[in-house]
Amino acid sequence: GQQLNQSPQSMFIQEGEDVSMNCTSSSIFNTWLWYKQDPGEGPVLLIALYKAGELTSNGRLTAQFGITRKDSFLNISASIPSDVGIYFCAGQLQGTNRDDKIIFGKGTRLHILP
Amino acid sequence: KAGVTQTPRYLIKTRGQQVTLSCSPISGHRSVSWYQQTPGQGLQFLFEYFSETQRNKGNFPGRFSGRQFSNSRSEMNVSTLELGDSALYLCASSLEGQTYGYTFGSGTRLTVV
Numbered sequence: 001g002q003q004l005n006q007s008p009q010s011m012f013i014q015e016g017e018d019v020s021m022n023c024t025s026s027s028i029f030n031t032w033l034w035y036k037q038d039p040g041e042g043p044v045l046l047i048a049l050y051k052a053g054e055l056t057s058n059g060r061l062t063a064q065f066g067i068t069r070k071d072s073f074l075n076i077s078a079s080i081p082s083d084v085g086i087y088f089c090a091g092q093l094q095g096t097n098r099d100d101k102i103i104f105g106k107g108t109r110l111h112i113l114p
Numbered sequence: 115k116a117g118v119t120q121t122p123r124y125l126i127k128t129r130g131q132q133v134t135l136s137c138s139p140i141s142g143h144r145s146v147s148w149y150q151q152t153p154g155q156g157l158q159f160l161f162e163y164f165s166e167t168q169r170n171k172g173n174f175p176g177r178f179s180g181r182q183f184s185n186s187r188s189e190m191n192v193s194t195l196e197l198g199d200s201a202l203y204l205c206a207s208s209l210e211g212q213t214y215g216y217t218f219g220s221g222t223r224l225t226v227v
Contacts, residue, residue: 031215035218042118042204042218042221043218045215090215101172105156107157
């Protein structure tokens with residue numbers, strides 16, 4: 001079945017540093033999504049990517065849909081304490097079958113050192 | 115616009131019991147999906163309902179079941195609870211076709227003792 005490999009599993013960084021995480025798959029996806037989950041809450045959609053090569057920003061966050069459609073990355077610039085949480089990538093196939101489910105990576109847990 | 119509402123937020127059950135969790139999607143969303151989240155396995159897809167029909171199912175035993183009502187509200191049921199069923203159960207709703215991704219609820223934290 002389809003699987004997403006998300007890395008790194010966890011990161012410890014200093015406040016103000018930039019962060020980079022990525023997802024790869026052996027399958028081709030037509031949509032890539034990035035979510036963030038705060039403790040005790042459900043994941044919240046950060047960025048959605050719909051075209052190969054697409055680069056999209058949301059404030060300090062930038063995500064790209066890989067040209068091969070098998071990977072995506074998320075960058076966070078100038079990290080701040082509220083960036084702490086778990087970041088999930090997700091991919092979805094959207095062919096003629098509209099009921100393709102979304103596949104999630106296992107998450108990258110971001111820790112910010114004081 | 116109200117978000118996705120899951121009830122209850124927390125639940126403690128003993129092994130062998132059964133449990134029912136509820137999810138009210140965003141108004142107008144007809145697709146409801148359920149996920150199990152555990153520290154080791156991440157988000158594992160349980161099933162998706164669309165217009166009262168199960169449209170997709172993950173690899174979980176038959177003890178896990180669900181349904182969707184005509185108002186798009188959904189319930190999931192776990193029978194004969196096991197210790198390993200302890201997890202955060204997340205519900206997500208989306209517009210038809212999931213093109214816009216999901217909106218998640220805050221989840222129900224189930225602890226089986």
